[in-house]
Amino acid sequence: MTAIKKKKAVKTDSFSLEIEAKSANESFARMAVAAFVARLDPTVSELADIKTALSEAVTNAIVHGYRNSRGVGRIRIKGAVYEGGKVVLEVKDKGCGMADVELCLRPLYTGAPEEERSGMGFTVMESFCDSLRVRSAPGKGTTVVLTKRLGGGAE
Amino acid sequence: MEYKVNREGGVLTLSLTGELDHHGAASARTSLDREIRLAAPKKVVLELSQVHFCDSSGLGLIMGRYRCATAAGAAFAVKDPSPAVERIMALAGLGKIIKTERSVKI
Numbered sequence: 001m002t003a004i005k006k007k008k009a010v011k012t013d014s015f016s017l018e019i020e021a022k023s024a025n026e027s028f029a030r031m032a033v034a035a036f037v038a039r040l041d042p043t044v045s046e047l048a049d050i051k052t053a054l055s056e057a058v059t060n061a062i063v064h065g066y067r068n069s070r071g072v073g074r075i076r077i078k079g080a081v082y083e084g085g086k087v088v089l090e091v092k093d094k095g096c097g098m099a100d101v102e103l104c105l106r107p108l109y110t111g112a113p114e115e116e117r118s119g120m121g122f123t124v125m126e127s128f129c130d131s132l133r134v135r136s137a138p139g140k141g142t143t144v145v146l147t148k149r150l151g152g153g154a155e
Numbered sequence: 156m157e158y159k160v161n162r163e164g165g166v167l168t169l170s171l172t173g174e175l176d177h178h179g180a181a182s183a184r185t186s187l188d189r190e191i192r193l194a195a196p197k198k199v200v201l202e203l204s205q206v207h208f209c210d211s212s213g214l215g216l217i218m219g220r221y222r223c224a225t226a227a228g229a230a231f232a233v234k235d236p237s238p239a240v241e242r243i244m245a246l247a248g249l250g251k252i253i254k255t256e257r258s259v260k261i
Contacts, residue, residue: 023178055210059177116219120211120247
């Protein structure tokens, strides 16, 4: 067997955006990310996947991350596109964090049952993206990294 | 989130327009439940053809209205879900619990 060396994909464009953790900003964040990703000429369904996954991550930061914080928290959204059509999005908050990430990733689990949450946020992110990474610790905030390859997953 | 109300016989149809995210769901929730309680219908129909975005918060709203209608003794159905609504309902397997009606297109 010959090992095929994978060439590291070249980052072509990137952005960083900070928004206030208010629900009115959810659609703003989606629109901004959709406009950024549009340069890769995504299909309607790919764009819907990205918007929905991003919306889940931002909503989690607002509903859970900053649920008990005084004042308005801030959410940092970073995005990058790579040669070959890979999109990487990072959503970071400085909220309360999660003690048990695995539990929170479980379908139908919700940390806010009183607020009529479906418990499907992370499941949506996982289903609509190629990969999902979550870094979190109590009191340390949460960072969610979403990766999606556009163009039918071809290299 | 805007909605229209139509009452015909014992059927209360609530037609939503806009984006069904956490923000939209929060603003619509209370007023939709009030409509259901006031009308005391035999059946509640949530018409979702004009919902152009729907995430898991929208899913929560649909499930919540299903519960509200059922608690009020009414039947419940989703009508003409947009593609955005349909994919998220399919992902959650909501079709097994909630009836979906489709208008016949001519």
